[in-house]
Amino acid sequence: MNVRKIATLAAAVGALFASVSSAHAAEALVKIDGSSTVFPITEAVAEEFQKAKKGTVRVTVGISGTGGGFKKFCRGETDISNASRPILDKEMADCKAAGIKYIELPVAFDALTLVMNPKNSFLKQITSAELKTMWEPAAQGKILKWNQVNPAWPDTGLKLFGPGADSGTFDYFTEAIVGKSKSSRGDFTASEDDNVLVQGVSRDAGALGYFGFAYYIENKDKLKAVPVVNPKTGKAVEPSMEAVISGDYQPLSRPIFIYVNAAAIDRPEVKEFVEFYLKNAAELTKEVKYVPLTDADYKHAAENFAKKKTGTAFGGHAEVGVQVSDLLKRDPKE
Amino acid sequence: MNQKDIQAIRAIITRHKRWDMLFGLLGLLALMVGVLTLTVLFADMAIKGAARIDYDFLTSFPSRRAGSAGILSAWVGTILVMLVTAMSAVPLGVAAGVYLEEYAPKNWVTDLIEINVTNLAGVPSIVYGLLALGLFVYKFGFGQSILSAGLTLGLLILPVVIVATRESIRAIPQMVREGAYACGATTWQTVRDHIVPYSSAGILTGVIIGMARAIGETAPIITIGALTFIAFLPPAPYTEVFPYISFEWLMAPFTVMPIQMFNWTSRPEAAFQVNAAAAGFILVLMTLAMNGMAIWLRYRLRRNIKW
Numbered sequence: 001m002n003v004r005k006i007a008t009l010a011a012a013v014g015a016l017f018a019s020v021s022s023a024h025a026a027e028a029l030v031k032i033d034g035s036s037t038v039f040p041i042t043e044a045v046a047e048e049f050q051k052a053k054k055g056t057v058r059v060t061v062g063i064s065g066t067g068g069g070f071k072k073f074c075r076g077e078t079d080i081s082n083a084s085r086p087i088l089d090k091e092m093a094d095c096k097a098a099g100i101k102y103i104e105l106p107v108a109f110d111a112l113t114l115v116m117n118p119k120n121s122f123l124k125q126i127t128s129a130e131l132k133t134m135w136e137p138a139a140q141g142k143i144l145k146w147n148q149v150n151p152a153w154p155d156t157g158l159k160l161f162g163p164g165a166d167s168g169t170f171d172y173f174t175e176a177i178v179g180k181s182k183s184s185r186g187d188f189t190a191s192e193d194d195n196v197l198v199q200g201v202s203r204d205a206g207a208l209g210y211f212g213f214a215y216y217i218e219n220k221d222k223l224k225a226v227p228v229v230n231p232k233t234g235k236a237v238e239p240s241m242e243a244v245i246s247g248d249y250q251p252l253s254r255p256i257f258i259y260v261n262a263a264a265i266d267r268p269e270v271k272e273f274v275e276f277y278l279k280n281a282a283e284l285t286k287e288v289k290y291v292p293l294t295d296a297d298y299k300h301a302a303e304n305f306a307k308k309k310t311g312t313a314f315g316g317h318a319e320v321g322v323q324v325s326d327l328l329k330r331d332p333k334e
Numbered sequence: 335m336n337q338k339d340i341q342a343i344r345a346i347i348t349r350h351k352r353w354d355m356l357f358g359l360l361g362l363l364a365l366m367v368g369v370l371t372l373t374v375l376f377a378d379m380a381i382k383g384a385a386r387i388d389y390d391f392l393t394s395f396p397s398r399r400a401g402s403a404g405i406l407s408a409w410v411g412t413i414l415v416m417l418v419t420a421m422s423a424v425p426l427g428v429a430a431g432v433y434l435e436e437y438a439p440k441n442w443v444t445d446l447i448e449i450n451v452t453n454l455a456g457v458p459s460i461v462y463g464l465l466a467l468g469l470f471v472y473k474f475g476f477g478q479s480i481l482s483a484g485l486t487l488g489l490l491i492l493p494v495v496i497v498a499t500r501e502s503i504r505a506i507p508q509m510v511r512e513g514a515y516a517c518g519a520t521t522w523q524t525v526r527d528h529i530v531p532y533s534s535a536g537i538l539t540g541v542i543i544g545m546a547r548a549i550g551e552t553a554p555i556i557t558i559g560a561l562t563f564i565a566f567l568p569p570a571p572y573t574e575v576f577p578y579i580s581f582e583w584l585m586a587p588f589t590v591m592p593i594q595m596f597n598w599t600s601r602p603e604a605a606f607q608v609n610a611a612a613a614g615f616i617l618v619l620m621t622l623a624m625n626g627m628a629i630w631l632r633y634r635l636r637r638n639i640k641w
Contacts, residue, residue: 031587033559036600043563044398050565060587061563063597072559077478193600195607218602288398289602 028269033062034069034082035168037212038256040288041108042082045277048284052276057269066168067091070259074098079264080274083257084110084168089316096334101262101310104332105274105301106324107281109291111213111239112173112252114226115198119205122146122153125236127229128251131177134160134208140185146206160188161197161209173210176251176320198222210252213239214289228252244291251321253291262310278302293324300328310334376618383612391612395565396594400605405613407564408594411480412549412620414568414583415590418484419548423491424541428530430492431499431537436525455493462490463554471558478559480568481584486554491544498540502533532639535632542628546621552592562597564589591617 032042039061046059064072066083073081074094087095087104095102114131116123133139133149146153163170165182175181189200194211201207202222216225216239227236230250243249258277264270278298285292293301311332394404430451438444466486476482506529514524568586572578591613598610 033561039562040398040601043396046563047397047565055566058566059563060561062559062561064559194602195600212602215602218604284398 028057028267030057030059030080030270030273031078032060032080032082032258033064033072033078034080035066035084035256036063037066037084037110037168038082038107038258039063040214041256041281041285041290042080042258042277044284044288045273045280048280049273049276053272057273059273065166070094073102073259073261074100076100076261079261079267079270081259083259085171085254085318086257086314087259087312087316092312092316092334101334102259102312103262103265103305103308103310104312105258105260105278105305106255106293106297106327107258107277107301108256108285108293109244109253109324110169110256111244111249111291112169112176112210112254113213113216113239114208114210114228114252115201115216115223116209116226117201117203117205117207118222118224120224123208123226125227125229128177128231131228132179134158135162135174135184135188136178137183137185140187143185157206159200159204159207160185161200161207162188162190163194163197163211164190164192167192169210169212172254172318172320173252175318176254181318213244213291217289241286241291245294247323254318254320255293255322255324255327256290260305262308265308274305275302278305297324297328300325304328376615379611379615379618383608383610383615386608386612387615391609392616396563396597397565400601400603400609403598403606403609405591405594405616407567408589408591408613409616409620410567411560411564411588412590412617414480415483415487415555415588416545416549416624418481418584419487419491420541420545422485422488423495423544426488427492427495427541428499428537431496431503432525432529434496435500435503436521436529451493451496455497458553459490459551460553460557462486463557465489466554466558477585478561478587479585480588482558483555483560483588483590484584486558487548487551490551490554491541491548494544494547495537495540498543499533499537502536502540503529505536506532531635534635535639538628538632538635542625545624549621549624550592550617552590552596555590555593560593561587561589562593591620 030046032046042061046061050057050059061082062069066081066085069078069081069083070087070091071094072078074091074097076098081102087102114126130149134143143149144158145155146158147155149158162173162184165184170184171181174184178184189197191197191200194215197209197211198215198219201209202219208226216223225239227238228249229236230248232250233248235248237243237248237250239249239252244253247253258274260270260274265274278301281298282292282295292298309332311334313327313330313332315333390402391404392409393406394402395406396408397403434444434447434451438447463486466482466489470476470482470485471478476485510528510532511524514528519527564587568583568588569580571580571583595610595613595617598606598613601607
């Protein structure tokens, strides 16, 4: 490397920095970030939307997790936030402090699915109470065999698999089963990568695990779903699209959301994107193996969006067993 | 020396040779562990991903359909980020190394800097990501852009470049410097005409080790906000009108190969695992190509050294 080359390099670096400040073209860009659970649906919509718009609008989707997504959203860095749970008190305060108003739109269901090894022949159904016995913090180091949960079950080792503590799925499961978000025994095999859980359960005859419905559907040959007893009807229900839509698969089905920055709707590309989302969500949701809302719910959500109903229908905390049609009727608060 | 002594000596020589061979075998074994691991991994990814590796895979954007998903935005992103990384880390690292070796007085301040530089090489990459998030993304306002990512990885490999520069400068015989000074050259002239050219091969090796580390980094890039789904390319680096060169791409949102792979491995559909393997194969190929280029450059540089 001679002097001239070094000088050229230095000049290039200098020019590079100098030009950075001036560069920035205004182009139609929709920025989305947030939950990895909602990601596949939003990705599918983004893909189709860009095709429909013939590349005149650009959409980016990141995966920062629901919490990470809200942090960016409440700083005004993103137009839309993917969320696998409703916005929480603290996040509401952050958004308020930054003067950011938002519209909460449910876009699909995610059914948490309990899975067992296909060799497991004794487990026909499971109740919330049994699940609580297995998963509550008090079970740690004590509940290690199946017959400790239910005497009718055999005296074999119980191996538990579940998502890690940073996951929204973990939050919801603990809320729905143990009664308090994030309250769980710690001695189970945790992984943020659901495929690791699939592998784990499929290799251990005494295993029980939970994760999103899509992972079960894709691995039906390696796993069996456990029917969960609906506490209201007392009937054991196997997870399926129909059971989730009808509201029978409770308490482990939950709506998932997008949050739209109300100020960003003034930009036609964001408005069109959300409208496109709600119009095509039913079909695209099924394609990526999630459970769609009913057509009436999507229509209702679109109306709420058109009326710019800002705020959340939840009081800053998650709710278990809530119906989407009821949610959409509520008067959202900020 | 009688027959007995000769026999004893022969026995000693045989024994030592046996040890020699044993050590050689051990070394070979140690080498094989690394080479075999790489080969097996590489072959595994090639076999698993073979079905997906074609021209379309390289020229398609990511998609929800595994069969039509590609890595266009990922590999373009990786190359652009690497470009910024090299542009920032090489001049800075070489300058710092040259200063420490040729200019800096040998005192405790220099020692302290030395220790710090060495320590920096061991800092977990996520820490660089957090630093960059505060500094580049927010403070300097570069946003979640190729520029931020490139500078972050540049910082990450800076210590490696500095250490490599210093090591290769030290390998230059003292007489070269003395000769230059004896002819009345200034320090700058000595550095420019002798030190940097002679050490460039070693510096290049360090740069390659650093770049190879940077190309596979995920954590700091995620921290500063690389995206997972992005179906467009950064603006082209040239324009139709004056000044023909555009740096807008520096500020563009981006994704890189390891992130695309990571996303695919965590998808439920088995078909995406194939995509991930294919992307991994291509990432290794990219690294090998980068290394190959450096080896060729090094060979050319060495040819010009005449002492």
